[in-house]
Amino acid sequence: MRDPAANNGRELARSPREPPSVNCRLEGDPTPMQVAKRYRDATPESDRLPAKKARLLSTNTQQLGTENETQTKKTTLQQPEPRRSKRSYASFLDDFADEALVHRRPELLCTFVSEWLESVESDREKHCRSDSHLHPSDEQPVARLRTRSAPVMVKARDIGGFTVPPTPSSTGPPSFRADLDDDRSRSSSSSTANVRNPRYRQNNLRFNCIHVRHATSPLPVTLSGHVDSLRAQRSSPGLSSDDLNQAMYRIDVLAEGCDEEQVVKLLDDTVFPDPEGDDTFGPATGLMSNSSTLMAQHLVPADGASPYRVTQPKPDRLYGYSERTVGGAFTQSQLLAQTMLHDRNPDYTTATSRGLRFPFLAIQFKAVGGTRGDLWVAANQCAAASSACLNAVHQLNISLQACQSTRRVDNLSYCIAVDNKLAELYISWREDSSNYYLQQVDTFVLSRPVEFQSFRTQVRNILDWGKDARLTQIGDALDVILEENRKNAAQAAKSRTSPPDDPAASAKRQKPSSRRNSKGSQSSQTQICATNPTLPEAEAG
Incomplete structure (x- = not known):
């Protein structure tokens, strides 16, 4: 007989995943296995039932067959089989399934299974690293990668039947592939520039020859005089006192929170005229404006040697000239001349898809206290838009120079960055045929009536x-x-119809005729000599 204390020690040494043997068993009580063993020992061999003997005989036969089969497998080289799972919900079948306990004490089996289920349920709450993908926690959610179709994984095998590892997709070293991926990501990020990037001015603008100067930098003399003319008083009346007070009240309301659309509505009613309905700046004057329209990519400055690109401008408001022939800014002949400015692009001066030409004023609206309001970002957008305006006039001056003309068009433009509190006025110009400059020339606090009126006056003077x-x-x-x-076209046509006289060519054309004349005179003289044989040879010669 084995010592019960030793049996109890072995029970305590078992894995915590193994189920207890008896439900609510006292410390001194025997275990179910011990009870079953004592029952078998107390029963004489002769009292066992025939069915029991047959069953035991069958079990021994199966065990013998299993041992023979195992011995046979050991002598044969086979593909290694995967290890069986050692999870807690299956381990009790091998370790605790006792046939005597199942057949003679079914109530103990029920208690045993219940306790095992409870232990498994509590133990499953302790996750290991390999189970994290099955039971993701709230702190660290597991992202699932979805594909359109999962490729069929076909594993190659050698002659012995073993799996051959797949060939890597790239033969280059990992470090080289990582550097290549970094270069691709860097180039893609630079090509899609973000005007909100803190390095946008240093990288995207400066490396494409666009320079934002400080407001205190001195302007060239010609530009300084032009800016002074904008501050001149207008003969047309400004806002009435009632309209001005109403505008101040609306600005105070917007300070509590607004969006860009509300800012645009305020300034459209007070500062910026409507080219479609205004008598002073309407269609009869040839002016035209577009709202939130992309500017042509060929007008945007781009240095081929720079890895950074300028964001394609899309100003909130852009003023230029209409292409309409009736009541437009240009005559039919002038529109035809615009197609001759560029050799490969007849629409070079067209700035937008709506036909706006030679733009000169770009506006960016923002909202303080609302969404995405930042005048620094607006200035970055203005730098790209005003540079595109300069390129259209620059191409016009190039054509004037090719025509040996001394005329030049003043190549400058204006842009405005404005929100519901401040308005910043910028001037842009081009120097050295390659560098673009943008500089702030004035700032207006919209909540101050005098500055609001001054801002309105300068906008109208720019449009004038x-x-x-x-x-x-x-x-x-x-x-x-x-x-x-x-x-040039007339001279080319004249040269094709009447080519110039060449003395050498005319002499060549006259030589064959002289030869024919000499031959004809000699034949006539021979005939004369034949008719008068008494004539001396000297005379005949």
Whole structure:
């Protein structure tokens, strides 16, 4: 007989995943296995039932067959089989299934299974690293990668039947592939520039020859005089006192929270005129404006050697000239001359898909206290838009130079960054045929009535300059270019119809005729000599 204390020690040494043997068993009570063993020992061999003997005989036979089969497998080289799972919900079948306990004490089996289920349920709450994908926690959610179709994994095997590891997709070293991926990601991020990036001015603008100057930097003399003219008083009346007070009240309301649409609505009613319905800046003047329209990519500055790109401008408001022939800014001949400015792009001066030409004023709206309001970002957007405006006039001046003309169009433009509190006025110009400059020339606090009126005055003066002096310069330049192209075309047509006389060519054409004349005179003289044989040979010669 084995010592009960030793049996109890072995029971305590078992794995915590193994189920207890008896439900609510006292410490001194025997275990179910001990009870079953004592029962078998107390029963004589002769009292056992025949069915029991047959069953035991069958069990021994099966065990013998299993041992033979195992011995046979050991002598044969086979593919290794995967290890069986040692999870807690299956371990009790091998360790605790006692046939005597099952057949003679079914109530103990029920208690045994119940206790095992409870222990498994509590133990499952302790997750290991390999089970984390099956039971993701709330702190660290597991992301699932979805694909359109899972590829069929076909494993190659050698002659012995063993799996051959797959061939790597790239033969290059891992470090080289990592560097290549970094270069690709860097190039893709630079090509899609973000105007909100803190390095946008240093990288994307500066490396494409666009420079944002400090507001205190001195302006060139010609530009300084032009800015001073914008501050001149207008003869047209400004806002009435009632309209101004109403505008101040609306600005105070927007300070509590607003979006860009509300800012646009305020300034459209008070500062910026509507080119479609305003009498002073309407369609009859040739002006045109587009809202939230992409500017042509060919007008955006781009240095081929720079890895950074300028974001394609999409100003909230863009003023330029209409392409309409009836009541538009240009005549039919001037529109034709615009197609001659660039050799490969006849629409070079067209800034938007709506036909706006030669833009000169770009506006970016923001909202303080609302969404995405930042005048620094607006200035970055203005830098790209104003540079595109300069390129259209620059191409016009190149054509004037090719025509040997001394005329030049003032290549400058304006842009405004404004929100519901401040308005910043910028001037942009081009130097050295390659560098673009943007500089702030004035700032207005919209909540102050005097500065609000000054802001409105300067905007109207810019529009006056655009529809008068600037449009006149562009129209005269187009007339010069068209006239020069007509002269060149007429000379080319004349040279094709009547080629110039060449003395050498005319001499060549006359030589064959002289030869024919000499031959004819000699034959006539021979005939004369034949008819008069008494004539001396000397005379005949």
